[in-house]
Amino acid sequence: MTTETGSAIEVRNATDDDWPHIVKLDSFNFGGHIADLKSGITRELAPNDNVIVATNGGQVVGVTMHYDLQITVPGGALIDLPGVTWVSVAPTHRRRGILRTLLTEQHQRFLDSGAPMSILTASEGGIYGRFGYGPITTEFTHKFDRRFAAFRSTTVDPGGVRLAAKDEAEEFLPPIYDRWRRQRAGAVGRPAAYWRGVFADPESERGGASALFFLLHDDGFVSYRVRESAGSGMSLEIVDMFAVTPEAYIALWRTLGGLDLMSTITVSESRDMLLPYLLKDPRLPRLTGSHDLLWARILDVPGVLRARSYACELDVTIEVVDDFLDRGGVFRLTSRGNGGNAQCVPAEEPARLTIGIGDLASIYFGEHRAVTLAQAGRISAPEPEILERFDHAFTTSAAPRGGMFF
Numbered sequence: 001m002t003t004e005t006g007s008a009i010e011v012r013n014a015t016d017d018d019w020p021h022i023v024k025l026d027s028f029n030f031g032g033h034i035a036d037l038k039s040g041i042t043r044e045l046a047p048n049d050n051v052i053v054a055t056n057g058g059q060v061v062g063v064t065m066h067y068d069l070q071i072t073v074p075g076g077a078l079i080d081l082p083g084v085t086w087v088s089v090a091p092t093h094r095r096r097g098i099l100r101t102l103l104t105e106q107h108q109r110f111l112d113s114g115a116p117m118s119i120l121t122a123s124e125g126g127i128y129g130r131f132g133y134g135p136i137t138t139e140f141t142h143k144f145d146r147r148f149a150a151f152r153s154t155t156v157d158p159g160g161v162r163l164a165a166k167d168e169a170e171e172f173l174p175p176i177y178d179r180w181r182r183q184r185a186g187a188v189g190r191p192a193a194y195w196r197g198v199f200a201d202p203e204s205e206r207g208g209a210s211a212l213f214f215l216l217h218d219d220g221f222v223s224y225r226v227r228e229s230a231g232s233g234m235s236l237e238i239v240d241m242f243a244v245t246p247e248a249y250i251a252l253w254r255t256l257g258g259l260d261l262m263s264t265i266t267v268s269e270s271r272d273m274l275l276p277y278l279l280k281d282p283r284l285p286r287l288t289g290s291h292d293l294l295w296a297r298i299l300d301v302p303g304v305l306r307a308r309s310y311a312c313e314l315d316v317t318i319e320v321v322d323d324f325l326d327r328g329g330v331f332r333l334t335s336r337g338n339g340g341n342a343q344c345v346p347a348e349e350p351a352r353l354t355i356g357i358g359d360l361a362s363i364y365f366g367e368h369r370a371v372t373l374a375q376a377g378r379i380s381a382p383e384p385e386i387l388e389r390f391d392h393a394f395t396t397s398a399a400p401r402g403g404m405f406f
């Protein structure tokens with residue numbers, strides 16, 4: 001491609017020499033100076049073969065890269081997949097199609113490698129739908145005054161929580177997280193290099209709050225920061241909270257509730273957060289915001305649809321529309337429900353339901369509902385009973401949760 005001034009844009013793999021320019025580009029675009037620690041970890045997670053740059057006159061003006069990750073799908077199957085990240089185009093070269101060129105090249109490589117799906121965390125909600133991505137997990141942020149939090153008599157007090165120093169946290173958090181993410185749809189495995197960044201806990205990532213504190217249970221953990229503000233005392237900001245069992249979750253909240261000198265607690269969780277059900281006043285944790293965490297793009301429709309389990313029996317022919325990569329088509333999806341193996345094959349017969357490939361990703365993990373998308377005019381299914389069964393089949397008992405921002 002060429003720029004408006006006629007000079008050529010070259011798209012190629014990154015080299016070691018490109019990295020200082022990539023770091024500079026992303027620092028400007030994301031509005032923060034990227035520390036050596038973070039760029040070092042990024043380079044480890046994204047070797048040069050995973051990094052595509054766009055250059056103009058020898059200067060890096062655009063970049064996209066991916067980490068090799070793994071996600072859990074409903075039913076517990078694990079899918080290896082690329083996680084797109086550090087996407088950036090120079091403000092001097094915007095809206096000339098450089099992002100589209102980079103993503104076209106990158107996703108063609110994903111297809112060539114046989115990747116069934118790709119994921120990302122989006123800086124803005126308006127960018128990635130056109131590339132076939134849909135949001136798949138949501139984080140709900142709640143805030144409450146710990147001093148008014150009283151547990152119900154039905155809330156057990158299992159104990160078993162210890163106050164952990166960093167070296168203990170380094171040993172125990174990654175395996176507990178790994179057990180958690182294998183049982184939660186939408187959860188992404190955290191590579192060792194990612195954990196190194198967590199425990200390095202550089203001051204630049206603390207936003208003016210304390211270094212991390214850790215509470216540890218055999219089946220769960222919390223990491224949090226404390227922020228002191230004049231007049232309102234100390235507030236506690238939970239960074240990570242993952243529990244493999246409800247007992248561990250409750251034990252951790254019992255301990256957090258016992259931190260007498262903390263005033264407010266802020267926490268982000270999935271839609272099915274248990275905390276309000278533990279408290280005498282369920283209204284206390286007030287929703288202060290929500291945001292999508294992960295977005296997914298399906299690359300192999302039948303492969304991905306076969307990989308998950310479904311809530312009920314299903315036999316439906318669907319049309320999937322993919323304007324970006326042309327991976328759609330008509331497919332027959334059958335499942336006996338109850339975790340049984342699903343089948344999905346290209347079909348000749350007319351489709352009973354039509355859905356965009358990004359919306360298919362959104363309902364796939366159970367966060368968004370087919371009925372809602374149909375009401376919004378994004379799914380066409382003229383026969384109500386077909387839509388109803390399709391919707392029910394994709395529901396999941398637990399809300400999906402991403403677990404990793406990248």
Ligand SMILES: CC(=O)SCCNC(=O)CCNC(=O)[C@H](O)C(C)(C)COP(=O)(O)OP(=O)(O)OC[C@H]1O[C@@H](n2cnc3c(N)ncnc32)[C@H](O)[C@@H]1OP(=O)(O)O
Binds near residue numbers: 029097098099122130
């Ligand atoms: C996974 C991640 O890393 S998320 C991080 C994404 N990066 C950032 O937010 C950093 C700051 N922003 C940027 O670097 C750039 O503005 C980018 C990467 C978002 C866009 O780069 P550009 O080269 O200007 O995009 P390009 O010209 O190829 O546009 C491609 C399409 O996306 C659209 N688009 C581009 N930016 C945006 C935006 N911010 N919001 C909505 N649509 C957008 C364009 O209109 C165009 O649409 P069309 O092809 O359907 O007509």
